[in-house]
Amino acid sequence: MSAETRSGRPAEAGRLPRDFLVGVVLLAFCAVTYWVSLGIAEAPAALAQNVQPATFPRLILAIIAVLTVLMMALGFGQTEPARRTPKLVVLMTGALMIAFVIAFGALGSLAAMIVFCLVMPIVWGEKLSPKLIAYALAFPLAVYLIFDVGLGVYFPPGVIENLIDSVI
Numbered sequence: 008m009s010a011e012t013r014s015g016r017p018a019e020a021g022r023l024p025r026d027f028l029v030g031v032v033l034l035a036f037c038a039v040t041y042w043v044s045l046g047i048a049e050a051p052a053a054l055a056q057n058v059q060p061a062t063f064p065r066l067i068l069a070i071i072a073v074l075t076v077l078m079m080a081l082g083f084g085q086t087e088p089a090r091r092t093p094k095l096v097v098l099m100t101g102a103l104m105i106a107f108v109i110a111f112g113a114l115g116s117l118a119a120m121i122v123f124c125l126v127m128p129i130v131w132g133e134k135l136s137p138k139l140i141a142y143a144l145a146f147p148l149a150v151y152l153i154f155d156v157g158l159g160v161y162f163p164p165g166v167i168e169n170l171i172d173s174v175i
Contacts, residue, residue, distance in 0.1 A: 026082030033075040037068045044068070099130050115165005116155075120147030 047061040103126060110119035125143035133139055154160040162168075 024079075024082035024085065026085075027079050030075045030079035030082075034072060037072045037075070041065060041068050096130060096132075100127070103127055103130060112163070113165075115168050116162035117147055117151050117167045118165050120150060121167075 044061045044064050047059075047064075049059050049061075103123065107119055107123045110122060113119075114122070121143055124146050125139065128139055128142075129135060151162065155162050
């Protein structure tokens with residue numbers, strides 16, 4: 008049998024499952040970010056409302072760590088198909104996510120979300136259409152209005168936000 012068609016349990020083959028290596032990386036990420044969260048200042052009791060600023064990130068990190076350990080443990084009993092090179096769309100999706108993070112800082116939240124909501128479906132094979140353009144404009148605007156305007160969550164201002172502020 009060729010390497011492409013082999014499959015079996017990783018433990019029987021004398022190797023670690025691929026989920027194990029990914030799990031180690033995720034646990035390292037959780038450890039580093041938890042350590043960073045130790046530097047978050049505590050809020051005064053009157054402002055904390057029984058929850059300190061570091062509580063939520065630490066809770067999320069704990070959930071990620073528990074699910075990662077579960078994923079690693081379950082990986083030992085699973086059959087693992089032969090590994091293949093990721094498809095181009097997977098690599099492009101990852102690159103677009105990284106570009107979104109960069110655009111978020113360079114263009115601002117609203118402009119970055121609009122560009123991302125327009126480009127990502129096209130990468131996945133959707134044709135440019137009026138529905139796609141409406142989605143790319145309406146969804147980021149709704150997110151912005153709900154979180155920034157409605158809930159008061161701060162988004163760094165960018166190109167569009169500065170234009171809106173200059174008109175108002």
